[in-house]
Amino acid sequence: MPTAAQRDTAAVGERSAHFLQPTGPGSFELWSTGIAVALLGMLHTGLNGRLAEIDREQYVFPEMAEQIADRLRGVRLEGMDDEIAGELTARMQSVNNDRHLRVRRATAGVSDGSGDWEAHCAAEAIQNAGGMRSVGRLDSRTGLLEIAPYTSPVHMAEGHVAAAFALLRGVERLVIDVREGRGGTPETVALICGYLLGSRPIHLQDLIDRAGDARQFWTSPAAARLPDEVPICVLTSA
Structure with missing residues (x-):
């Protein structure tokens, strides 16, 4: 990580x-x-x-x-x-x-136009639950979170992400399935990682635009984050 x-x-x-x-x-x-x-x-x-x-x-x-x-x-x-x-x-x-x-x-x-595009993204966030396709348990101790087809803008996905991790509260291990994921917004990725990567902010990535200006993305540890001892397995596609 x-x-x-x-x-x-x-x-x-x-x-x-x-x-x-x-x-x-x-x-x-x-x-x-x-x-x-x-x-x-x-x-x-x-x-x-x-x-x-x-x-x-x-x-x-x-x-x-x-x-x-x-x-x-x-x-x-x-x-x-x-x-x-x-x-x-x-x-x-x-x-x-x-x-x-x-x-x-x-x-x-x-x-x-930009207004229509905002409405389009908002409709997709509702349809796709912000990218939280499914959440559940494989058994009483093992949680499963499927992220697909992509994460929505953070202000549209935040409620869905919080709901997903509320359902995962108490798991002793977690499987995250991103095999059908096609990407998403870095702000929402940082939000999700805030539930996964411990109690200290973690630098995830810098995004550099054509002019050479960089934006940093860090986690903001969530109050309802998973305990540090919970192992996480991530399923990816080729």
Whole structure:
């Protein structure tokens, strides 16, 4: 587990969103770390150039951004929307295997502003219980917490996280299953770790934006945290 002396640095894109007005059927979303961009109603032939433009403007590594943009140049987009999203994702990830950078087809309405995006996140936090997919006990002494599909923004997830650990109170060992987790917000990760990593604040990670500015994330030990002697097993996927 990371400590203050074990600095774990991660690079992310700028936390902003840009939206295009719809001009016809079909909606795509570009997702990167901290970036959600709606590409509404664009013809398939226009997606490549717009994705390359967004990539150059916002991707955290400018030198990689040019290489990724080159990989998008001249791609023939054929097939169903999901296939097109998959092809664009494969192209964008092919340079440095950044799995945070992906394109997906929007199956429902796509937000067209920050207010709508807040409402979208709030609805998903309710639907997904803030990322606390399930909580229970394998036996009288062993707790199980499944975190998926991703953790919601901390102010939307806090109540769900507190409820989950209230149900886990008294366990003598804990299994955390993140095999179907796809990530989430670092503030919520820090909140969860505050129930797990003891009575002293722990430095988890730094997030560095394109300008080189860093944000530190530390645990804030929760009053209802697990006792230090409780062993924790974490299940992860490849």
